[in-house]
Amino acid sequence: MAYRIETLERCFRRPPKVSFEFFPPRNDAMERTLWRSIEMLQPYAPHFVSVTYGAGGSTRERTHETVCRINRETPLTPAAHLTCVAASKDEVLEIARRYHEAGITHIVALRGDMPEGGAFQPHPDGFRNAAELVEGLRGIADFDISVAAHPETHPDACSQDADIDNLRRKLDAGASRAITQYFFDVETFLRFRDRAAAAGVNAPIVPGILPVTNFEQVVNFSKRCGASIPAWMTRLFADLDDDPDTRQLVAAGVAVELCHALHAEGVEEFHFYTLNRAQLTVAICRMLGIRPAAKVAGAAMGAEMAASA
Numbered sequence: 171m172a173y174r175i176e177t178l179e180r181c182f183r184r185p186p187k188v189s190f191e192f193f194p195p196r197n198d199a200m201e202r203t204l205w206r207s208i209e210m211l212q213p214y215a216p217h218f219v220s221v222t223y224g225a226g227g228s229t230r231e232r233t234h235e236t237v238c239r240i241n242r243e244t245p246l247t248p249a250a251h252l253t254c255v256a257a258s259k260d261e262v263l264e265i266a267r268r269y270h271e272a273g274i275t276h277i278v279a280l281r282g283d284m285p286e287g288g289a290f291q292p293h294p295d296g297f298r299n300a301a302e303l304v305e306g307l308r309g310i311a312d313f314d315i316s317v318a319a320h321p322e323t324h325p326d327a328c329s330q331d332a333d334i335d336n337l338r339r340k341l342d343a344g345a346s347r348a349i350t351q352y353f354f355d356v357e358t359f360l361r362f363r364d365r366a367a368a369a370g371v372n373a374p375i376v377p378g379i380l381p382v383t384n385f386e387q388v389v390n391f392s393k394r395c396g397a398s399i400p401a402w403m404t405r406l407f408a409d410l411d412d413d414p415d416t417r418q419l420v421a422a423g424v425a426v427e428l429c430h431a432l433h434a435e436g437v438e439e440f441h442f443y444t445l446n447r448a449q450l451t452v453a454i455c456r457m458l459g460i461r462p463a464a465k466v467a468g469a470a471m472g473a474e475m476a477a478s479a
């Protein structure tokens with residue numbers, strides 16, 4: 171009990187910064203879900219909100235439209251994911267130029283994966299990796315650039331040290347922060363952060379938090395991206411396939427525990443993979459001591475009224 175109160179008090183005293191990740195909608199119904207989620211999450215004053223780029227650039231236009239609409243219609247700072255796989259340098263840099271012209275200042279620069287799967291092959295006229303992409307973006311504008319980090323080592327890396335060297339190259343090329351692939355074990359992140367610091371990585375490494383809504387989907391995706399699923403998680407989600415309400419509660423509990431443990435270890439910023447659903451992320455933000463801005467303003471006004479009564 172003492173642990174829980176101490177953790178919550180620490181969060182209330184010093185709530186972390188948050189950012190939210192969305193994917194571009196494929197149809198009208200998905201568009202309505204996305205905008206309802208943005209509306210629900212906006213009061214939690216995210217540092218930025220990012221929009222993913224489909225495999226091999228398959229959502230190029232939809233990502234662009236979503237990012238620009240967020241920029242036009244909300245006070246949020248949007249970040250556009252951009253990959254360099256399956257495209258020439260000119261094509262990729264043209265997209266970046268369009269973002270710059272539309273007033274977009276933040277890019278999440280990634281290599282991406284081959285659209286049909288299999289080993290990565292750079293485009294003959296393309297960037298060979300995310301570090302080269304970051305360098306290319308620097309030549310277009312003074313973007314705020316985030317890059318990916320892989321606490322459990324990227325499947326293509328020959329070792330964790332080589333992967334951390336690659337992260338350092340991306341930061342040296344001009345990125346200002348790394349956002350991690352999701353993970354479920356606190357120690358995995360802390361060990362990675364220590365090794366990165368020992369290798370001279372000074373930029374913030376922001377943990378990517380995935381609140382699990384569909385366990386089976388997460389298990390399948392994790393096989394491809396190299397994230398491991400701890401045995402305790404398999405036990406927690408066992409037999410909940412047909413019980414979405416309980417699954418949701420368990421998912422919130424798991425993510426809150428993870429965030430609290432990381433916050434206790436000095437993590438001051440979290441990036442949430444929202445999958446365009448707001449409710450879980452809202453609950454987690456509240457458990458991290460983050461109050462919606464309108465409510466804070468309302469409370470301040472209430473206090474003023476009480477004082478003048």
Ligand SMILES: Cc1cc2nc3c(=O)[nH]c(=O)nc-3n(C[C@H](O)[C@H](O)[C@H](O)COP(=O)(O)OP(=O)(O)OC[C@H]3O[C@@H](n4cnc5c(N)ncnc54)[C@H](O)[C@@H]3O)c2cc1C
Nearest residue numbers: 222223251280281282299300318324326327333336349351
């Ligand atoms: C926060 C986040 C957001 C993401 N968003 C998207 C998205 O919107 N769209 C999408 O398609 N994918 C996305 N991804 C997935 C990402 O594209 C894949 O993980 C991809 O396989 C690697 O991308 P990267 O930018 O980390 O690649 P890189 O940093 O280029 O590294 C990939 C691998 O190659 C190795 N490597 C790189 N350069 C060299 C070199 N010179 N010599 C030897 N080895 C090298 C690295 O060590 C690493 O193992 C995201 C991932 C994360 C963590």
